[in-house]
Amino acid sequence: MNSKEKPGLGELLRYVGELVEQGAEEHYQTMSLNYRARYTPVLRALHAGAQTVTDITARTHLTQGAISQTVTLLESDGLITRHVVNDGRKSGIQLTSSGRDLVAKLEVHWATTFAAIARLEEEIGYPxxxxxxxxxxxxxxxxxxxxxxxxxxxxxxxxxxxxx
Incomplete structure (x- = not known):
């Protein structure tokens, strides 16, 4: 197979990302959650102590634009609220009680997800x-x-x- 027939790096990364996200979405449905997989990095970062979009961006390696869009969706779904932080230049972000309840449900799922990733890595033979x-x-x-x-x-x- 020559380079014209092989998928490129970007194609393979997108495809693997789609397969992972599709599996996650299916699992959220089995958990009876109305949940978007794109919420996960933001909720995990908030749960780990992030307090601003800048904090979340640093922890997730996602773009500030993508994080801001997801934060807007989370806010409209009532899972987070924004507040002014001390210097007034940034908005602080915190989980609402609904957001905290959702994260509590997701913690076991996240631990199980990382165990499934470890098994995938064992199956393919490299980390x-x-x-x-x-x-x-x-x-x-x-x-x-x-x-x-x-x-x-x-x-x-x-x-x-x-x-x-």
Whole structure:
């Protein structure tokens, strides 16, 4: 199979993400929860002590825009409230009583989810989360665009690039 036939990294990451999110959504339905999988990183961060969108962004590695959109949805669903923090430049975020009740129900689910991830990693024979963390760290050091540019430069100067 040549590089034209193989799915790219972005395609595979999106596909695996969709499979994980689909499985999570199915499980939330079996728990009789009206819940969106996109709430999980925000609720977990709040439960772990995050108090602002900036805190949540730092803990989750998601974009501030994505976090802000999810916070708006959580607020409209009555799971969080916003309040002014001391310096007045940021909004603080806290769980409502409904949000705390939901998190209490989800804690067991989250622990079970991490156990299922561990079993998946055993099945595939390597620590997938660690591989993804390593990839993220490497890409933070040198972005993907710079890596593409470097390969193009090698190709134009007569170097060979293995694409299989």
């Amino acid at each position: 997938l989360r660690q591989a993804l963390e390593d990839a993220a760290h490497a890409l933070e050091g040198q972005g993907f665009s710079a890596r593409i540019t470097a390969v193009k430069s090698e190709l134009t100067t007569g170097g060979q690039v293995n694409v299989e």
